[in-house]
Amino acid sequence: MSSRRKVPPDEDLTTRARIRDAAIACFGEKGLGVTVRAIAERAGVSPGLVIHHFGSKANLRKVCDDHVRQVVYEIKKESVSHPSSDGMLRSLKEIDKYSGLLAYLFRAMQEGGELSRHLYEAMVADVESYLELGVREGTVRPSRDPARRARWLAANGFGSILVLVTMQQDTENPDFSQVLRDWEEQYVLPALEVYTEGLLVDRTMLDGYLVYISDPPEEER
Amino acid sequence: MSSRRKVPPDEDLTTRARIRDAAIACFGEKGLGVTVRAIAERAGVSPGLVIHHFGSKANLRKVCDDHVRQVVYEIKKESVSHPSSDGMLRSLKEIDKYSGLLAYLFRAMQEGGELSRHLYEAMVADVESYLELGVREGTVRPSRDPARRARWLAANGFGSILVLVTMQQDTENPDFSQVLRDWEEQYVLPALEVYTEGLLVDRTMLDGYLVYISDPPEEER
DNA sequence: TCCGAGGCTGAACAAGCGTTTAATGTATTG
DNA sequence: CAATACATTAAACGCTTGTTCAGCCTCGGA
Numbered sequence: 001m002s003s004r005r006k007v008p009p010d011e012d013l014t015t016r017a018r019i020r021d022a023a024i025a026c027f028g029e030k031g032l033g034v035t036v037r038a039i040a041e042r043a044g045v046s047p048g049l050v051i052h053h054f055g056s057k058a059n060l061r062k063v064c065d066d067h068v069r070q071v072v073y074e075i076k077k078e079s080v081s082h083p084s085s086d087g088m089l090r091s092l093k094e095i096d097k098y099s100g101l102l103a104y105l106f107r108a109m110q111e112g113g114e115l116s117r118h119l120y121e122a123m124v125a126d127v128e129s130y131l132e133l134g135v136r137e138g139t140v141r142p143s144r145d146p147a148r149r150a151r152w153l154a155a156n157g158f159g160s161i162l163v164l165v166t167m168q169q170d171t172e173n174p175d176f177s178q179v180l181r182d183w184e185e186q187y188v189l190p191a192l193e194v195y196t197e198g199l200l201v202d203r204t205m206l207d208g209y210l211v212y213i214s215d216p217p218e219e220e221r
Numbered sequence: 222m223s224s225r226r227k228v229p230p231d232e233d234l235t236t237r238a239r240i241r242d243a244a245i246a247c248f249g250e251k252g253l254g255v256t257v258r259a260i261a262e263r264a265g266v267s268p269g270l271v272i273h274h275f276g277s278k279a280n281l282r283k284v285c286d287d288h289v290r291q292v293v294y295e296i297k298k299e300s301v302s303h304p305s306s307d308g309m310l311r312s313l314k315e316i317d318k319y320s321g322l323l324a325y326l327f328r329a330m331q332e333g334g335e336l337s338r339h340l341y342e343a344m345v346a347d348v349e350s351y352l353e354l355g356v357r358e359g360t361v362r363p364s365r366d367p368a369r370r371a372r373w374l375a376a377n378g379f380g381s382i383l384v385l386v387t388m389q390q391d392t393e394n395p396d397f398s399q400v401l402r403d404w405e406e407q408y409v410l411p412a413l414e415v416y417t418e419g420l421l422v423d424r425t426m427l428d429g430y431l432v433y434i435s436d437p438p439e440e441e442r
Numbered sequence: 443t444c445c446g447a448g449g450c451t452g453a454a455c456a457a458g459c460g461t462t463t464a465a466t467g468t469a470t471t472g
Numbered sequence: 473c474a475a476t477a478c479a480t481t482a483a484a485c486g487c488t489t490g491t492t493c494a495g496c497c498t499c500g501g502a
Binding site for chain 4: 256257277
Protein backbone atom coordinates (compact mmCIF):
# COMPACT_ATOMS: atom_id res chain seq x y z
CA MET A 1 0.00 0.00 0.00
CA SER A 2 2.60 2.46 1.07
CA SER A 3 4.79 1.49 -1.89
CA ARG A 4 1.97 2.43 -4.23
CA ARG A 5 3.06 6.03 -4.40
CA LYS A 6 2.62 7.84 -7.66
CA VAL A 7 4.31 10.98 -6.51
CA PRO A 8 7.44 11.60 -8.57
CA PRO A 9 10.51 11.43 -6.35
CA ASP A 10 12.19 14.56 -7.71
CA GLU A 11 9.27 16.80 -6.76
CA ASP A 12 7.11 16.77 -3.69
CA LEU A 13 4.02 17.70 -5.67
CA THR A 14 1.74 15.70 -7.87
CA THR A 15 1.87 16.60 -11.53
CA ARG A 16 -1.74 17.62 -11.25
CA ALA A 17 -0.91 19.94 -8.38
CA ARG A 18 2.06 21.34 -10.27
CA ILE A 19 -0.17 22.14 -13.22
CA ARG A 20 -2.70 23.74 -10.91
CA ASP A 21 -0.07 25.92 -9.28
CA ALA A 22 1.37 26.88 -12.64
CA ALA A 23 -2.11 27.80 -13.79
CA ILE A 24 -2.69 30.01 -10.75
CA ALA A 25 0.63 31.74 -11.37
CA CYS A 26 -0.07 32.23 -15.08
CA PHE A 27 -3.61 33.44 -14.54
CA GLY A 28 -2.35 35.91 -11.99
CA GLU A 29 0.56 37.20 -14.02
CA LYS A 30 -0.84 37.27 -17.53
CA GLY A 31 -4.55 37.49 -16.95
CA LEU A 32 -7.35 35.00 -17.21
CA GLY A 33 -7.03 34.85 -20.98
CA VAL A 34 -3.70 33.07 -20.77
CA THR A 35 -3.38 30.07 -23.06
CA VAL A 36 -3.38 26.45 -22.02
CA ARG A 37 -0.09 26.12 -23.85
CA ALA A 38 1.52 28.77 -21.67
CA ILE A 39 0.29 27.05 -18.53
CA ALA A 40 1.58 23.72 -19.79
CA GLU A 41 4.98 25.19 -20.61
CA ARG A 42 5.27 26.71 -17.16
CA ALA A 43 4.37 23.40 -15.57
CA GLY A 44 6.84 21.61 -17.84
CA VAL A 45 4.24 19.36 -19.42
CA SER A 46 2.40 19.10 -22.70
CA PRO A 47 -0.84 21.01 -23.40
CA GLY A 48 -2.71 17.77 -23.81
CA LEU A 49 -1.87 16.68 -20.28
CA VAL A 50 -3.48 19.76 -18.85
CA ILE A 51 -6.76 18.81 -20.49
CA HIS A 52 -6.23 15.17 -19.57
CA HIS A 53 -6.07 16.08 -15.89
CA PHE A 54 -8.71 18.78 -15.76
CA GLY A 55 -11.03 18.05 -18.65
CA SER A 56 -11.18 21.61 -19.90
CA LYS A 57 -9.73 25.03 -19.33
CA ALA A 58 -12.96 26.18 -17.69
CA ASN A 59 -12.75 23.34 -15.21
CA LEU A 60 -9.12 24.17 -14.53
CA ARG A 61 -10.26 27.68 -13.63
CA LYS A 62 -12.82 26.22 -11.29
CA VAL A 63 -10.24 24.00 -9.61
CA CYS A 64 -7.95 27.02 -9.20
CA ASP A 65 -10.80 29.00 -7.71
CA ASP A 66 -11.58 26.27 -5.22
CA HIS A 67 -7.94 25.86 -4.27
CA VAL A 68 -7.43 29.59 -3.78
CA ARG A 69 -10.59 29.75 -1.74
CA GLN A 70 -9.37 27.00 0.53
CA VAL A 71 -5.92 28.53 0.94
CA VAL A 72 -7.52 31.85 1.83
CA TYR A 73 -9.73 30.06 4.31
CA GLU A 74 -6.72 28.39 5.91
CA ILE A 75 -4.78 31.62 6.08
CA LYS A 76 -7.70 33.31 7.72
CA LYS A 77 -8.11 30.46 10.18
CA GLU A 78 -4.45 30.59 11.09
CA SER A 79 -4.50 34.36 11.53
CA VAL A 80 -7.40 33.93 13.95
CA SER A 81 -5.72 31.22 15.99
CA HIS A 82 -2.36 33.02 15.92
CA PRO A 83 -3.34 36.66 16.33
CA SER A 84 -0.25 38.69 15.59
CA SER A 85 0.64 41.36 18.06
CA ASP A 86 1.11 44.08 15.48
CA GLY A 87 -2.15 43.34 13.72
CA MET A 88 -2.30 44.66 10.21
CA LEU A 89 1.27 45.82 10.09
CA ARG A 90 2.62 42.34 10.59
CA SER A 91 0.24 40.85 8.06
CA LEU A 92 1.39 43.42 5.55
CA LYS A 93 4.86 42.00 5.86
CA GLU A 94 3.60 38.51 5.27
CA ILE A 95 2.01 39.57 2.04
CA ASP A 96 5.10 38.83 0.02
CA LYS A 97 4.51 35.16 0.64
CA TYR A 98 1.09 35.32 -0.90
CA SER A 99 1.72 37.75 -3.72
CA GLY A 100 1.00 35.05 -6.31
CA LEU A 101 -2.26 34.25 -4.60
CA LEU A 102 -3.15 37.93 -4.51
CA ALA A 103 -2.44 38.33 -8.20
CA TYR A 104 -4.84 35.51 -8.96
CA LEU A 105 -7.45 36.96 -6.65
CA PHE A 106 -7.09 40.32 -8.32
CA ARG A 107 -7.73 38.86 -11.76
CA ALA A 108 -10.66 36.87 -10.48
CA MET A 109 -12.15 39.94 -8.86
CA GLN A 110 -11.72 41.95 -12.03
CA GLU A 111 -13.79 39.39 -13.88
CA GLY A 112 -16.47 38.81 -11.34
CA GLY A 113 -18.06 35.41 -10.98
CA GLU A 114 -18.63 32.96 -8.21
CA LEU A 115 -15.29 33.17 -6.42
CA SER A 116 -15.44 36.95 -6.40
CA ARG A 117 -18.89 37.07 -4.93
CA HIS A 118 -18.16 34.42 -2.35
CA LEU A 119 -14.98 36.07 -1.09
CA TYR A 120 -16.56 39.49 -1.21
CA GLU A 121 -19.54 38.35 0.83
CA ALA A 122 -17.18 36.77 3.34
CA MET A 123 -15.31 40.05 3.52
CA VAL A 124 -18.53 41.99 4.08
CA ALA A 125 -19.51 39.59 6.84
CA ASP A 126 -16.11 40.01 8.48
CA VAL A 127 -16.33 43.79 8.35
CA GLU A 128 -19.81 43.69 9.78
CA SER A 129 -18.79 41.49 12.69
CA TYR A 130 -15.73 43.61 13.40
CA LEU A 131 -17.86 46.75 13.39
CA GLU A 132 -20.43 45.12 15.63
CA LEU A 133 -17.70 44.17 18.07
CA GLY A 134 -16.36 47.71 17.96
CA VAL A 135 -19.79 49.14 18.64
CA ARG A 136 -20.25 46.83 21.62
CA GLU A 137 -16.82 47.77 22.95
CA GLY A 138 -17.53 51.44 22.45
CA THR A 139 -14.77 52.16 19.93
CA VAL A 140 -17.00 52.36 16.84
CA ARG A 141 -19.98 54.64 16.51
CA PRO A 142 -23.32 52.92 16.03
CA SER A 143 -25.03 53.27 12.69
CA ARG A 144 -28.62 53.76 11.63
CA ASP A 145 -28.09 50.83 9.25
CA PRO A 146 -25.12 48.69 10.32
CA ALA A 147 -25.43 46.15 7.51
CA ARG A 148 -25.32 48.76 4.80
CA ARG A 149 -22.50 50.63 6.49
CA ALA A 150 -20.50 47.42 6.55
CA ARG A 151 -21.17 46.81 2.86
CA TRP A 152 -20.23 50.36 2.03
CA LEU A 153 -17.00 50.22 4.00
CA ALA A 154 -16.05 46.87 2.52
CA ALA A 155 -16.74 48.11 -1.01
CA ASN A 156 -14.68 51.22 -0.29
CA GLY A 157 -11.70 49.44 1.14
CA PHE A 158 -11.60 46.68 -1.38
CA GLY A 159 -12.53 48.87 -4.33
CA SER A 160 -9.88 51.44 -3.57
CA ILE A 161 -7.19 48.77 -3.64
CA LEU A 162 -8.66 47.39 -6.84
CA VAL A 163 -8.46 50.82 -8.42
CA LEU A 164 -4.93 51.36 -7.21
CA VAL A 165 -3.74 48.07 -8.65
CA THR A 166 -5.57 48.59 -11.92
CA MET A 167 -4.15 52.05 -12.40
CA GLN A 168 -0.64 50.94 -11.56
CA GLN A 169 -0.79 48.14 -14.08
CA ASP A 170 1.13 49.56 -17.00
CA THR A 171 4.15 47.39 -16.42
CA GLU A 172 3.49 43.78 -17.28
CA ASN A 173 3.86 42.35 -13.83
CA PRO A 174 2.07 44.18 -11.04
CA ASP A 175 3.94 43.86 -7.77
CA PHE A 176 1.18 43.45 -5.25
CA SER A 177 3.26 43.76 -2.15
CA GLN A 178 4.57 47.07 -3.48
CA VAL A 179 1.06 48.30 -4.30
CA LEU A 180 -0.18 47.37 -0.85
CA ARG A 181 2.78 49.02 0.79
CA ASP A 182 2.01 52.14 -1.21
CA TRP A 183 -1.60 51.92 -0.15
CA GLU A 184 -0.59 51.73 3.49
CA GLU A 185 1.89 54.55 3.23
CA GLN A 186 -0.41 56.93 1.39
CA TYR A 187 -3.91 56.26 2.54
CA VAL A 188 -3.80 55.25 6.19
CA LEU A 189 -3.57 58.87 7.29
CA PRO A 190 -6.53 60.24 5.29
CA ALA A 191 -8.57 57.16 6.17
CA LEU A 192 -7.94 57.57 9.88
CA GLU A 193 -8.62 61.29 9.56
CA VAL A 194 -11.98 60.82 7.94
CA TYR A 195 -12.95 57.89 10.12
CA THR A 196 -12.00 59.77 13.28
CA GLU A 197 -12.93 63.35 12.60
CA GLY A 198 -15.36 63.00 9.71
CA LEU A 199 -15.25 64.87 6.46
CA LEU A 200 -18.08 67.37 6.67
CA VAL A 201 -18.16 70.18 9.17
CA ASP A 202 -21.88 70.43 9.73
CA ARG A 203 -24.83 68.07 9.61
CA THR A 204 -26.93 69.84 6.97
CA MET A 205 -26.34 67.23 4.25
CA LEU A 206 -27.01 64.26 6.51
CA ASP A 207 -30.06 65.87 8.09
CA GLY A 208 -31.29 66.94 4.70
CA TYR A 209 -30.98 63.40 3.40
CA LEU A 210 -32.70 61.98 6.47
CA VAL A 211 -35.61 64.34 5.83
CA TYR A 212 -35.52 63.43 2.15
CA ILE A 213 -35.84 59.68 2.72
CA SER A 214 -38.53 60.09 5.36
CA ASP A 215 -40.56 62.34 3.06
CA PRO A 216 -39.57 61.67 -0.55
CA PRO A 217 -40.73 64.18 -3.13
CA GLU A 218 -43.62 63.18 -5.36
CA GLU A 219 -42.61 62.73 -8.98
CA GLU A 220 -44.23 61.69 -12.18
CA ARG A 221 -43.99 57.93 -12.51
CA MET B 222 -18.46 72.32 -52.56
CA SER B 223 -21.53 72.12 -50.43
CA SER B 224 -23.03 69.55 -52.75
CA ARG B 225 -20.05 67.29 -52.17
CA ARG B 226 -21.57 65.64 -49.16
CA LYS B 227 -20.73 62.06 -48.55
CA VAL B 228 -23.12 61.67 -45.66
CA PRO B 229 -25.84 59.16 -46.52
CA PRO B 230 -29.25 60.85 -46.57
CA ASP B 231 -31.12 58.15 -44.66
CA GLU B 232 -28.90 58.45 -41.62
CA ASP B 233 -27.45 61.52 -40.02
CA LEU B 234 -24.26 59.75 -39.15
CA THR B 235 -21.29 58.75 -41.23
CA THR B 236 -20.80 55.02 -41.64
CA ARG B 237 -17.53 55.43 -39.84
CA ALA B 238 -19.30 57.10 -36.93
CA ARG B 239 -21.98 54.42 -36.91
CA ILE B 240 -19.34 51.72 -36.69
CA ARG B 241 -17.62 53.61 -33.90
CA ASP B 242 -20.84 53.92 -31.93
CA ALA B 243 -21.68 50.28 -32.50
CA ALA B 244 -18.21 49.37 -31.27
CA ILE B 245 -18.63 51.41 -28.10
CA ALA B 246 -21.97 49.73 -27.46
CA CYS B 247 -20.59 46.25 -28.10
CA PHE B 248 -17.46 46.79 -26.04
CA GLY B 249 -19.63 48.04 -23.19
CA GLU B 250 -22.19 45.26 -23.35
CA LYS B 251 -20.11 42.22 -24.14
CA GLY B 252 -16.68 43.20 -22.92
CA LEU B 253 -13.52 44.30 -24.66
CA GLY B 254 -13.02 40.86 -26.14
CA VAL B 255 -16.00 41.23 -28.44
CA THR B 256 -15.37 40.17 -32.02
CA VAL B 257 -15.05 42.47 -34.99
CA ARG B 258 -17.84 40.47 -36.61
CA ALA B 259 -20.25 41.28 -33.79
CA ILE B 260 -19.42 44.97 -34.06
CA ALA B 261 -19.91 44.87 -37.82
CA GLU B 262 -23.24 43.10 -37.48
CA ARG B 263 -24.48 45.67 -34.99
CA ALA B 264 -23.43 48.48 -37.32
CA GLY B 265 -25.08 46.72 -40.23
CA VAL B 266 -21.87 46.45 -42.27
CA SER B 267 -19.40 43.76 -43.22
CA PRO B 268 -16.44 42.87 -41.01
CA GLY B 269 -14.06 43.98 -43.72
CA LEU B 270 -15.42 47.49 -43.67
CA VAL B 271 -14.61 47.88 -40.02
CA ILE B 272 -10.97 47.19 -40.75
CA HIS B 273 -11.15 49.29 -43.91
CA HIS B 274 -12.16 52.33 -41.85
CA PHE B 275 -10.04 51.82 -38.77
CA GLY B 276 -7.10 49.75 -39.92
CA SER B 277 -7.23 47.30 -37.03
CA LYS B 278 -9.26 46.36 -34.01
CA ALA B 279 -6.67 47.91 -31.70
CA ASN B 280 -6.95 51.22 -33.52
CA LEU B 281 -10.73 51.02 -33.29
CA ARG B 282 -10.34 50.69 -29.53
CA LYS B 283 -8.15 53.76 -29.53
CA VAL B 284 -10.67 55.76 -31.56
CA CYS B 285 -13.42 54.68 -29.17
CA ASP B 286 -11.29 55.73 -26.22
CA ASP B 287 -10.66 59.14 -27.71
CA HIS B 288 -14.32 59.62 -28.56
CA VAL B 289 -15.51 58.62 -25.12
CA ARG B 290 -12.94 60.90 -23.57
CA GLN B 291 -14.18 63.82 -25.63
CA VAL B 292 -17.84 63.12 -24.87
CA VAL B 293 -17.04 62.93 -21.18
CA TYR B 294 -15.18 66.20 -21.49
CA GLU B 295 -18.16 67.85 -23.17
CA ILE B 296 -20.61 66.53 -20.62
CA LYS B 297 -18.43 67.84 -17.86
CA LYS B 298 -18.11 71.21 -19.56
CA GLU B 299 -21.86 71.45 -19.99
CA SER B 300 -22.55 70.47 -16.42
CA VAL B 301 -20.24 73.26 -15.30
CA SER B 302 -21.87 75.89 -17.47
CA HIS B 303 -25.39 74.65 -16.66
CA PRO B 304 -25.16 73.77 -12.99
CA SER B 305 -28.32 71.88 -12.13
CA SER B 306 -30.19 73.02 -9.05
CA ASP B 307 -30.52 69.57 -7.54
CA GLY B 308 -26.89 68.73 -7.97
CA MET B 309 -26.12 65.05 -7.81
CA LEU B 310 -29.70 63.93 -7.64
CA ARG B 311 -30.55 65.45 -10.96
CA SER B 312 -27.43 64.11 -12.59
CA LEU B 313 -28.37 60.66 -11.36
CA LYS B 314 -31.55 60.94 -13.36
CA GLU B 315 -29.63 61.90 -16.43
CA ILE B 316 -27.54 58.79 -16.18
CA ASP B 317 -29.92 56.76 -18.30
CA LYS B 318 -28.89 58.81 -21.28
CA TYR B 319 -25.28 57.88 -20.84
CA SER B 320 -25.64 54.28 -19.70
CA GLY B 321 -23.94 53.04 -22.86
CA LEU B 322 -21.06 55.38 -22.28
CA LEU B 323 -20.81 54.23 -18.68
CA ALA B 324 -20.73 50.59 -19.72
CA TYR B 325 -17.79 51.29 -22.01
CA LEU B 326 -16.03 53.26 -19.30
CA PHE B 327 -16.55 50.42 -16.88
CA ARG B 328 -14.95 47.93 -19.23
CA ALA B 329 -12.07 50.28 -19.93
CA MET B 330 -11.50 50.83 -16.23
CA GLN B 331 -11.52 47.11 -15.57
CA GLU B 332 -8.71 46.68 -18.05
CA GLY B 333 -6.62 49.64 -17.08
CA GLY B 334 -4.62 51.50 -19.67
CA GLU B 335 -4.30 55.04 -20.88
CA LEU B 336 -7.95 56.05 -20.89
CA SER B 337 -8.45 54.70 -17.39
CA ARG B 338 -5.52 56.54 -15.96
CA HIS B 339 -6.38 59.77 -17.68
CA LEU B 340 -9.99 59.79 -16.56
CA TYR B 341 -9.05 58.68 -13.08
CA GLU B 342 -6.51 61.45 -12.72
CA ALA B 343 -9.11 63.94 -13.92
CA MET B 344 -11.50 62.58 -11.33
CA VAL B 345 -8.92 62.91 -8.59
CA ALA B 346 -8.26 66.49 -9.62
CA ASP B 347 -11.97 67.25 -9.57
CA VAL B 348 -12.41 65.78 -6.11
CA GLU B 349 -9.42 67.71 -4.87
CA SER B 350 -10.74 71.01 -6.20
CA TYR B 351 -14.21 70.35 -4.80
CA LEU B 352 -12.74 69.57 -1.42
CA GLU B 353 -10.56 72.65 -1.54
CA LEU B 354 -13.60 74.76 -2.32
CA GLY B 355 -15.48 73.11 0.54
CA VAL B 356 -12.64 73.80 2.93
CA ARG B 357 -12.54 77.46 1.89
CA GLU B 358 -16.30 77.74 2.31
CA GLY B 359 -16.13 76.03 5.67
CA THR B 360 -18.25 73.02 4.82
CA VAL B 361 -15.41 70.50 4.59
CA ARG B 362 -12.88 69.88 7.30
CA PRO B 363 -9.30 70.66 6.42
CA SER B 364 -6.88 67.77 6.11
CA ARG B 365 -3.29 67.22 7.11
CA ASP B 366 -2.67 66.04 3.54
CA PRO B 367 -5.40 67.30 1.18
CA ALA B 368 -3.96 65.71 -1.95
CA ARG B 369 -3.83 62.24 -0.47
CA ARG B 370 -7.25 62.63 1.08
CA ALA B 371 -8.62 63.52 -2.35
CA ARG B 372 -6.96 60.47 -3.90
CA TRP B 373 -8.27 58.25 -1.16
CA LEU B 374 -11.81 59.56 -1.48
CA ALA B 375 -11.75 59.27 -5.25
CA ALA B 376 -10.44 55.72 -5.09
CA ASN B 377 -13.11 54.87 -2.51
CA GLY B 378 -16.02 56.31 -4.41
CA PHE B 379 -15.01 55.00 -7.76
CA GLY B 380 -13.77 51.67 -6.49
CA SER B 381 -16.93 50.97 -4.55
CA ILE B 382 -19.03 51.46 -7.66
CA LEU B 383 -16.61 49.27 -9.60
CA VAL B 384 -16.99 46.54 -7.03
CA LEU B 385 -20.76 46.85 -7.01
CA VAL B 386 -20.98 46.56 -10.77
CA THR B 387 -18.52 43.68 -10.90
CA MET B 388 -20.33 41.72 -8.24
CA GLN B 389 -23.72 42.31 -9.83
CA GLN B 390 -22.48 41.09 -13.17
CA ASP B 391 -23.81 37.55 -13.29
CA THR B 392 -26.54 38.40 -15.74
CA GLU B 393 -25.14 39.04 -19.16
CA ASN B 394 -26.10 42.66 -19.50
CA PRO B 395 -25.35 44.88 -16.53
CA ASP B 396 -27.84 47.71 -16.26
CA PHE B 397 -25.73 50.58 -15.12
CA SER B 398 -28.52 52.98 -14.33
CA GLN B 399 -30.02 50.31 -12.09
CA VAL B 400 -26.69 49.67 -10.38
CA LEU B 401 -26.19 53.36 -9.78
CA ARG B 402 -29.69 53.77 -8.46
CA ASP B 403 -28.99 50.88 -6.10
CA TRP B 404 -25.78 52.53 -5.06
CA GLU B 405 -27.58 55.75 -4.29
CA GLU B 406 -30.38 54.03 -2.42
CA GLN B 407 -28.15 51.85 -0.29
CA TYR B 408 -24.98 53.74 0.33
CA VAL B 409 -25.80 57.43 0.56
CA LEU B 410 -26.93 57.06 4.13
CA PRO B 411 -23.86 55.24 5.47
CA ALA B 412 -21.62 57.52 3.46
CA LEU B 413 -23.20 60.65 4.87
CA GLU B 414 -23.13 59.11 8.31
CA VAL B 415 -19.43 58.38 8.22
CA TYR B 416 -18.54 61.62 6.48
CA THR B 417 -20.57 63.66 8.97
CA GLU B 418 -20.15 61.88 12.26
CA GLY B 419 -17.05 59.79 11.63
CA LEU B 420 -16.65 56.11 12.27
CA LEU B 421 -14.44 55.88 15.32
CA VAL B 422 -15.48 57.15 18.70
CA ASP B 423 -12.13 58.24 20.05
CA ARG B 424 -8.88 59.48 18.60
CA THR B 425 -6.53 56.81 19.88
CA MET B 426 -5.95 55.17 16.50
CA LEU B 427 -5.36 58.44 14.67
CA ASP B 428 -3.12 59.84 17.37
CA GLY B 429 -1.28 56.56 17.59
CA TYR B 430 -0.62 56.63 13.86
CA LEU B 431 0.49 60.25 13.98
CA VAL B 432 3.01 59.32 16.64
CA TYR B 433 4.03 56.28 14.61
CA ILE B 434 4.81 58.25 11.46
CA SER B 435 6.62 60.99 13.35
CA ASP B 436 8.77 58.42 15.14
CA PRO B 437 8.85 55.20 13.12
CA PRO B 438 10.17 52.14 14.90
CA GLU B 439 13.63 50.96 13.94
CA GLU B 440 13.66 47.73 12.02
CA GLU B 441 16.21 45.53 10.38
CA ARG B 442 16.71 46.76 6.86
C1' DT C 443 -20.79 60.02 -71.69
C1' DC C 444 -16.97 57.90 -69.72
C1' DC C 445 -13.82 57.44 -66.00
C1' DG C 446 -11.86 56.71 -61.71
C1' DA C 447 -11.86 56.91 -56.75
C1' DG C 448 -13.70 55.17 -52.84
C1' DG C 449 -17.41 52.88 -50.01
C1' DC C 450 -18.55 48.31 -49.52
C1' DT C 451 -19.07 43.15 -49.73
C1' DG C 452 -18.37 38.06 -49.56
C1' DA C 453 -15.07 34.89 -49.54
C1' DA C 454 -10.86 33.42 -48.29
C1' DC C 455 -6.46 33.34 -45.54
C1' DA C 456 -3.21 32.64 -41.80
C1' DA C 457 -2.69 32.27 -37.10
C1' DG C 458 -4.02 30.92 -32.64
C1' DC C 459 -7.11 28.76 -29.75
C1' DG C 460 -8.99 24.61 -26.85
C1' DT C 461 -9.43 20.04 -27.46
C1' DT C 462 -8.98 15.16 -29.44
C1' DT C 463 -6.59 11.20 -30.76
C1' DA C 464 -3.38 7.64 -31.46
C1' DA C 465 0.67 6.01 -29.88
C1' DT C 466 4.50 5.37 -26.46
C1' DG C 467 6.42 4.60 -22.20
C1' DT C 468 6.01 2.95 -17.40
C1' DA C 469 4.76 1.02 -13.46
C1' DT C 470 1.55 -2.10 -10.84
C1' DT C 471 -1.06 -6.33 -10.58
C1' DG C 472 -2.24 -11.21 -11.11
C1' DC D 473 6.24 -12.75 -17.39
C1' DA D 474 2.11 -11.10 -19.45
C1' DA D 475 -1.53 -7.90 -18.91
C1' DT D 476 -3.74 -4.08 -17.60
C1' DA D 477 -4.08 0.72 -16.31
C1' DC D 478 -2.42 5.09 -16.28
C1' DA D 479 0.72 9.17 -17.28
C1' DT D 480 2.42 11.47 -21.03
C1' DT D 481 3.39 13.28 -25.63
C1' DA D 482 3.35 14.86 -30.51
C1' DA D 483 0.49 15.74 -33.97
C1' DA D 484 -3.54 16.99 -35.79
C1' DC D 485 -8.48 18.62 -35.81
C1' DG D 486 -12.11 21.94 -35.80
C1' DC D 487 -13.20 26.31 -34.75
C1' DT D 488 -12.81 31.22 -34.15
C1' DT D 489 -10.20 35.10 -34.65
C1' DG D 490 -8.35 39.48 -37.03
C1' DT D 491 -7.20 40.66 -41.41
C1' DT D 492 -6.66 40.61 -46.63
C1' DC D 493 -8.18 40.53 -51.29
C1' DA D 494 -10.51 40.87 -55.60
C1' DG D 495 -14.27 42.66 -57.37
C1' DC D 496 -18.81 45.18 -57.33
C1' DC D 497 -21.53 49.32 -57.10
C1' DT D 498 -22.15 54.26 -56.87
C1' DC D 499 -21.41 58.79 -57.78
C1' DG D 500 -18.88 63.17 -58.71
C1' DG D 501 -15.92 65.40 -62.20
C1' DA D 502 -14.04 66.21 -67.01
